[in-house]
Amino acid sequence: MKAVSPYLGKAGSGKPQAVSWVDHADPVPGAGEVLIEVRAAALNRGDLLQMRGLYPPPAGASPVPGLEACGVITAIGNATDPTPDAVSEAEAGDSEFKVGDEVVALLAGGGQAERVAVHSGQLLKKPESLTWIEAGGLAEVALTSWTNLVHEGSLVAGQTVLITAAASGVGSYCVRLAKELGANVVVAGRKLQRLEPLRDFGAEGVVQLGEGLAKDVRELCPNGVDLVLDLVGGHGVASLLAALKDRGRLVLLGLMGGTVAEIPLSDVLRRRLEIRGSVLRARSVEEKAGLIRSFESFAASRWESGCLTPLIDRSLPFEQVSEAYQALATEEVFGKIVLTHSLGRCE
Numbered sequence: 001m002k003a004v005s006p007y008l009g010k011a012g013s014g015k016p017q018a019v020s021w022v023d024h025a026d027p028v029p030g031a032g033e034v035l036i037e038v039r040a041a042a043l044n045r046g047d048l049l050q051m052r053g054l055y056p057p058p059a060g061a062s063p064v065p066g067l068e069a070c071g072v073i074t075a076i077g078n079a080t081d082p083t084p085d086a087v088s089e090a091e092a093g094d095s096e097f098k099v100g101d102e103v104v105a106l107l108a109g110g111g112q113a114e115r116v117a118v119h120s121g122q123l124l125k126k127p128e129s130l131t132w133i134e135a136g137g138l139a140e141v142a143l144t145s146w147t148n149l150v151h152e153g154s155l156v157a158g159q160t161v162l163i164t165a166a167a168s169g170v171g172s173y174c175v176r177l178a179k180e181l182g183a184n185v186v187v188a189g190r191k192l193q194r195l196e197p198l199r200d201f202g203a204e205g206v207v208q209l210g211e212g213l214a215k216d217v218r219e220l221c222p223n224g225v226d227l228v229l230d231l232v233g234g235h236g237v238a239s240l241l242a243a244l245k246d247r248g249r250l251v252l253l254g255l256m257g258g259t260v261a262e263i264p265l266s267d268v269l270r271r272r273l274e275i276r277g278s279v280l281r282a283r284s285v286e287e288k289a290g291l292i293r294s295f296e297s298f299a300a301s302r303w304e305s306g307c308l309t310p311l312i313d314r315s316l317p318f319e320q321v322s323e324a325y326q327a328l329a330t331e332e333v334f335g336k337i338v339l340t341h342s343l344g345r346c347e
């Protein structure tokens, strides 16, 4: 099959223009897994970091990039003999999925390819109201937003959440989901004009990252916010903590601004603040399956309205993957870049 080239070089030396569409061994679905013929797959910041040699795939995951994809199940892995010959077209054990089903997959890697093997616990049924392109950019952003707002962040209706790097793929989905959860949303980023369109998604406040952030947030919410979802990290964490209410919570899920921060521990202690880190990719199949089921039951009655549709910046054919990665690296992207197959698979 064809796949986006895995980058296996030295840390920091990968270049987006070096990414290409190359021959790669076919994945073989093992016990509990299905084989998917990919229709569309989105890019994430994690793919760019992986391609630069800075974010290796977890043990056992495909070296091919791609944390989310959608497509059609073409085979079910055999429980006892996970070889191509043993792949059956029967229903998989106790899985609800069968050959021909249209699905969305949350992956630890491998999605940017013609085919990908994935455990059935990491699948969602493709929502009928989403196009293939939208479905290709759904799983990673939706499940990252869901677990961090609801499970790690304990956000409930009526509370206020501050989301950093809000114009990113994950950030923009967090905004939509937080509104659906009944929260008030303040968005932060480096450039205010990139955040303004998020008001159309219901963001009540727009603030700039930097030293003035806490003051700007407190002009909007004098007591501070209940929750910060921080996709940036680095030294900006101190001003995010200052924007929290007493007993507020900060969930850290990205390090684009740096891996080191100096924070006032006396403030954390005195105001009983909570700081939590969170990653999705390395979680167990069982944990991902639980997340997917809880998200699906929340989302089931909401797909039709479009409120949980991911924001798509652009779609490109897989053959133009180098262009797609170069666009992602410019940091001017608003929402998701989705790769699609050109042979009419996406119609």
Ligand SMILES: NC(=O)c1ccc[n+]([C@@H]2O[C@H](COP(=O)([O-])OP(=O)(O)OC[C@H]3O[C@@H](n4cnc5c(N)ncnc54)[C@H](OP(=O)(O)O)[C@@H]3O)[C@@H](O)[C@H]2O)c1
Pocket: 043, 044, 045, 046, 140, 144, 165, 166, 167, 168, 169, 170, 171, 189, 190, 191, 194, 209, 231, 232, 252, 253, 254, 255, 256, 257, 258, 278, 279, 280, 281, 328, 331, 332, 333, 335
């Ligand atoms: N923990 C998890 O499980 C998990 C899962 C998925 C993603 N993530 C993290 O979520 C973040 C967003 O990922 P994505 O794929 O949605 O990204 P993306 O769509 O590529 O967007 C990245 C955006 O972040 C902002 N940004 C980039 N560098 C920055 C910096 N140094 N300081 C501040 N802002 C910066 C830029 O927006 P502005 O120019 O508007 O500031 C940029 O457009 C990443 O940190 C990623 O690692 C975490």
